[in-house]
Amino acid sequence: MKISIRKIGLASALVVFASGLMFGFDFQESAGGIATALGGVVLDRDLGGLNALYNPTLIAATLTNALSLQADVCGAYQPYGVDGINVCSAGVTYARSLGLFNAGAGLGFQSELAQGGLNTIRTYLCLSGDFASFSRLSDLLGFVDNVGASLNIKTVTYYLDANMTGTGITPTLVNFDLDADVTASFINRMLEVGFMGSDLLAGEKGFTGASLSNQRGLILHGMVQPIHDLKFIAAYNFGGSSEVIDNDNFVGSATAFANSYLGMEASFFDSIFVRVGLNEGRLTGGLGIDAAGFTLNIGVLPISSLSLYYQIDLNYKFF
Amino acid sequence: MRISGILCLMLLFVFSIDFSFASTASDRSDIVVQYHNFSWNGLDAGWQADECLISPTNTLDYPLHLTNRNGNAGSILPVTSDQYVVSPVYLENWGEQTNNEFDPNDDVDYASETTGSHGDVSELWLTWDSTWVYAAVKAEYDNRGSGVCLMLMFDRGTGTGVVDFSGADPAIGLDTLTPGTFLWSKGIYFRNFNCDFYIGTWYDYNGGMLGDCQLCAITNFANPTFHQIIIENETVAKDTVSTTNYMDRYYNLKEEFRPLQRVFTVKFAISQFTNGLSASQVRNMKFKVIANTVAGGTGAGGRTFDFCPDNLAGMNPDNKSVEDNFFTVPFTDGSGNVLMGVRPCYDATVQFLPGSRRFTEPVVDTSANMTNLNNGNVASRRIFIPANGESIDLKIAIPVEANVLSPSLTIYNLRGAVVRTLVASGGITEIIQQTINGTNTNILNYNWTAGDTSVTYHYIWDGKTSAGVVAPLGNYIAVYTGVTEDGLGWTSKFPITLVR
Numbered sequence: 001m002k003i004s005i006r007k008i009g010l011a012s013a014l015v016v017f018a019s020g021l022m023f024g025f026d027f028q029e030s031a032g033g034i035a036t037a038l039g040g041v042v043l044d045r046d047l048g049g050l051n052a053l054y055n056p057t058l059i060a061a062t063l064t065n066a067l068s069l070q071a072d073v074c075g076a077y078q079p080y081g082v083d084g085i086n087v088c089s090a091g092v093t094y095a096r097s098l099g100l101f102n103a104g105a106g107l108g109f110q111s112e113l114a115q116g117g118l119n120t121i122r123t124y125l126c127l128s129g130d131f132a133s134f135s136r137l138s139d140l141l142g143f144v145d146n147v148g149a150s151l152n153i154k155t156v157t158y159y160l161d162a163n164m165t166g167t168g169i170t171p172t173l174v175n176f177d178l179d180a181d182v183t184a185s186f187i188n189r190m191l192e193v194g195f196m197g198s199d200l201l202a203g204e205k206g207f208t209g210a211s212l213s214n215q216r217g218l219i220l221h222g223m224v225q226p227i228h229d230l231k232f233i234a235a236y237n238f239g240g241s242s243e244v245i246d247n248d249n250f251v252g253s254a255t256a257f258a259n260s261y262l263g264m265e266a267s268f269f270d271s272i273f274v275r276v277g278l279n280e281g282r283l284t285g286g287l288g289i290d291a292a293g294f295t296l297n298i299g300v301l302p303i304s305s306l307s308l309y310y311q312i313d314l315n316y317k318f319f
Numbered sequence: 320m321r322i323s324g325i326l327c328l329m330l331l332f333v334f335s336i337d338f339s340f341a342s343t344a345s346d347r348s349d350i351v352v353q354y355h356n357f358s359w360n361g362l363d364a365g366w367q368a369d370e371c372l373i374s375p376t377n378t379l380d381y382p383l384h385l386t387n388r389n390g391n392a393g394s395i396l397p398v399t400s401d402q403y404v405v406s407p408v409y410l411e412n413w414g415e416q417t418n419n420e421f422d423p424n425d426d427v428d429y430a431s432e433t434t435g436s437h438g439d440v441s442e443l444w445l446t447w448d449s450t451w452v453y454a455a456v457k458a459e460y461d462n463r464g465s466g467v468c469l470m471l472m473f474d475r476g477t478g479t480g481v482v483d484f485s486g487a488d489p490a491i492g493l494d495t496l497t498p499g500t501f502l503w504s505k506g507i508y509f510r511n512f513n514c515d516f517y518i519g520t521w522y523d524y525n526g527g528m529l530g531d532c533q534l535c536a537i538t539n540f541a542n543p544t545f546h547q548i549i550i551e552n553e554t555v556a557k558d559t560v561s562t563t564n565y566m567d568r569y570y571n572l573k574e575e576f577r578p579l580q581r582v583f584t585v586k587f588a589i590s591q592f593t594n595g596l597s598a599s600q601v602r603n604m605k606f607k608v609i610a611n612t613v614a615g616g617t618g619a620g621g622r623t624f625d626f627c628p629d630n631l632a633g634m635n636p637d638n639k640s641v642e643d644n645f646f647t648v649p650f651t652d653g654s655g656n657v658l659m660g661v662r663p664c665y666d667a668t669v670q671f672l673p674g675s676r677r678f679t680e681p682v683v684d685t686s687a688n689m690t691n692l693n694n695g696n697v698a699s700r701r702i703f704i705p706a707n708g709e710s711i712d713l714k715i716a717i718p719v720e721a722n723v724l725s726p727s728l729t730i731y732n733l734r735g736a737v738v739r740t741l742v743a744s745g746g747i748t749e750i751i752q753q754t755i756n757g758t759n760t761n762i763l764n765y766n767w768t769a770g771d772t773s774v775t776y777h778y779i780w781d782g783k784t785s786a787g788v789v790a791p792l793g794n795y796i797a798v799y800t801g802v803t804e805d806g807l808g809w810t811s812k813f814p815i816t817l818v819r
Contacts, residue, residue: 080735082796082812112733114794116701117816158792160702160818169704169818206792206819208706282735303735305798305810 032074032089032313036299037286038263039277041221041233048072048295048315049091052106056126056150057181057194059093059104063130067319068095068104074297074313080306084115089313095128102148104128119159126152126179145185152179156204175204175212183221192223197239231265257281275299293317472517474607475592477600480513512607516591702816705782705789711815713741713778715799728778730815731796738795739785741778782817792819 032050035041049072051058059068075088088111095104108124130148153176160171178201183194198217206212218239224232237259263277263284273288279301286299294316301309474480593601703709713728730738778797784790799811 079733080731080796080812082814084814085733085794085796112794114814114816117794117814118702118792118818160816208704208819210706210819212792212819280736301735305729305800306731306735306796306812309735 031311032072033286033297033299033311034275034288034313036301036309036311037275037277037284037288037297038233038265038299039261039279039282039284041235041261041263041277048313048317049093049106050074050089050108050313050315052091052093052108052126052152053089053110053122053124055181055183055194055196056093056104056106056128056152056179057130057148057183059095059106059126059128059150060102060130061128061146061148061183061185063095063097063102063104065319066097068093069318070315071318072313072315074311076309076311079309079311080303081308082306084117085113087112091124100131102128102130104130114161116161119161121157121159123155123157124152125154126150143186145187145189147182147184149182150180152181154179154199158207160207169207173205173207177201177204190225194221195219196221229267231263233263233265235261273297470517470519470609470611472512472514472609472611473592474512475515475596475600476605476607477515477596478513480515482509482513483507507611512609701814702818703782704818706819710779710781713780713797713813713815715776715778715811727800728776729798729800730780730790731798732790733794733796737785738790739780739783741780780815789819790817793817 031040031054032047034047035050035054047054047058049070051070069092071090071092073088073090075086077086079085079087089109091106091108093104093106095102105128106124106126108122108126110120110122110124112118112120128148128150130146156175156177158173158175160169177199179196179198180200181194181196183192185192196217196219198219200216202216204212216239217237219235219237221235222233226232257278257280259280261277261279263275265273265275267273271290273290275284275286275288277284282301282303284299284301286297288295288297294314297311297313297315299311303309592604592606596604701711703711715728728741730740732738780797782789794814794816797813797815799813
């Protein structure tokens with residue numbers, strides 16, 4: 001009973017915390033059905049192969065067997081119903097146990113294709129490590145389950161799919177950047193808290209030499225799982241652009257919700273998942289089905305003036 | 320846990336609904352639109368065979384079992400057109416009327432099948448072909464004085480006409496039958512309805528006055544050349560009456576229970592709508608129509624009992640403001656063909672039967688040109704570089720007949736966040752021109768003429784957000800939105816790219 005009360009209390013505290021702040025991620029990066037459904041909180045555990053893109057720490061941190069290999073593809077055909085724009089992603093992760101230490105790696109690919117416009121190709125190479133039995137190191141830290149860290153090396157290549165003659169620019173642009181994350185789990189992994197820095201170099205340059213910085217993300221993220229079938233996850237981006245989405249918000253004015261993201265997932269028989277979320281105040285939702293090693297996830301973000309944004313992903317866990 | 324899951328599913332369902340279709344509130348003023356080539360059986364809508372003025376075979380008939388006053392039985396109003404605007408599926412309580420004109424909230428009359436009611440108008444049917452307009456109104460009269468009347472009122476949407484039938488208004492015309500009085504002064508005030516002409520019919524319940532009809536144009540309407548009504552091949556001059564064609568009929572076999580219910584049918588020349596208007600005005604016409612019952616004959620005074628479509632707010636006997644009674648019918652499709660569609664007023668709801676085509680989605684042509692504000696160069700591409708002095712000229716060409724009201728353009732990023740909103744209205748600097756038929760024109764002061772085809776709105780985006788800073792590198796979505804005169808919105812999306 002004591003544990004249950006503590007779990008519920010922690011969950012409530014985190015929900016209140018998240019509701020008061022709010023933050024999210026960029027939907028133009030094809031993030032898959034889970035993240036879309038959960039309001040853009042991509043820092044949830046177990047994104048499958050897409051961990052290579054968004055939270056490599058989890059590649060090793062969530063390793064439950066001696067080995068793990070997962071692949072994931074996702075995308076959306078003409079999201080928002082806009083002709084000529086398509087997004088897709090793919091990722092593969094591999095992890096293995098080395099005793100007290102788990103090691104993982106991943107490769108990811110992401111593209112945004114706009115006919116006659118700007119095409120973006122992102123690649124990800126990530127390394128992940130995790131002290132799976134951190135508590136054994138010190139009795140004083142017995143409530144800590146594990147601590148993991150990751151480093152993600154990214155390239156972003158832009159192609160201008162148009163006749164730009166006379167503009168004096170080269171139609172191809174390449175940038176590099178890094179993500180890093182530290183995440184710790186507590187109380188039998190009932191609580192998870194982490195801090196992530198995304199695009200740490202913030203050194204992207206534009207076609208005209210303009211700086212594309214100010215995109216650095218400093219993200220506090222957390223997850224509470226008070227019972228097996230229910231998760232609450234949240235994130236806040238201290239380094240976000242604080243872009244206020246002044247339309248289509250569930251809450252009206254989104255000022256208080258800028259850069260804040262909240263999600264909730266309920267599972268049934270460990271094979272059916274129902275997800276809802278808030279992406280900077282905008283309601284999201286989705287479903288997931290797990291069968292025969294495959295997981296199919298659909299996430300939607302309805303925007304009245306743009307119609308539906310959606311993401312579909314398919315994950316397969318080899319072992 | 321299970322409850323949580325169900326709630327989640329419900330939330331997902333709710334938010335997965337495309338809520339671009341606005342819902343409306345009325346539960347009594349439904350109007351069903353039926354279209355040609357759609358297999359419709361009136362019986363499916365709850366009608367009995369002898370209640371269908373427009374039969375399942377798409378023939379507008381006199382009600383069965385009846386003869387007209389001259390002993391001519393059978394159909395007199397064959398319909399060959401493609402369009403039907405028909406009355407609601409509900410037989411009861413649609414054109415509802417208080418049974419007490421001093422208590423507008425007392426409207427229980429129609430709840431009784433056996434009550435001889437008080438001027439309720441329950442149904443209004445309208446259809447037309449290339450020559451004639453056919454109308455049928457089912458109403459219920461009682462003996463509230465001689466000369467219970469029915470009026471069909473039309474507003475051609477030209478901005479002319481009168482809004483006040485409340486008293487002795489010279490604009491309506493002198494009553495030639497009652498010298499010194501004015502016609503049709505029935506204590507009606509309109510809102511958003513400027514009556515151009517009307518058809519009046521009357522019936523004497525005691526049989527002493529067999530009933531007549533006439534059409535009156537509002538005399539202050541420009542070029543009032545249509546002061547005649549043509550009914551059953553008889554031309555009736557303005558302000559005269561026909562004694563050979565009166566238009567009330569018992570409408571079904573229920574007359575023994577509802578002896579005062581009537582169906583009025585009328586046929587008049589479609590030129591009544593078009594005379595005096597330019598081709599463009601005709602092409603873009605959305606006429607409005609109201610049916611109402613009045614008492615007191617054709618002369619001044621008398622009561623107004625009911626309107627159809629229904630007056631949702633009830634009637635104030637002292638100030639019969641007609642605020643939500645009319646419905647609007649697009650007249651053509653812009654090419655001279657009769658158009659399909661109907662827009663009820665305010666709270667009313669339109670129900671489109673399966674197979675119907677909505678007149679709410681104008682075919683628009685969107686395009687973009689890069690415009691270099693420094694040197695005036697223009698390139699046909701949708702990529703622009705603000706750092707090089709470039710803006711993007713976002714254009715949308717809207718067919719004239721779409722009658723789009725206040726179109727606007729909003730720039731979204733791919734997160735779905737609003738970056739900038741550009742509005743096409745006076746004083747907005749982003750709008751540099753409106754092009755009509757290829758000529759730059761100030762649309763606000765434009766006098767429409769025949770041959771106008773489309774309006775092109777130009778929106779110039781300099782790449783800055785609403786905060787005044789240049790937006791990030793990326794693809795964006797330009798979303799045009801507008802509302803047609805049908806009252807329903809439309810959107811058109813167009814991708815563009817900002818380069819930094």
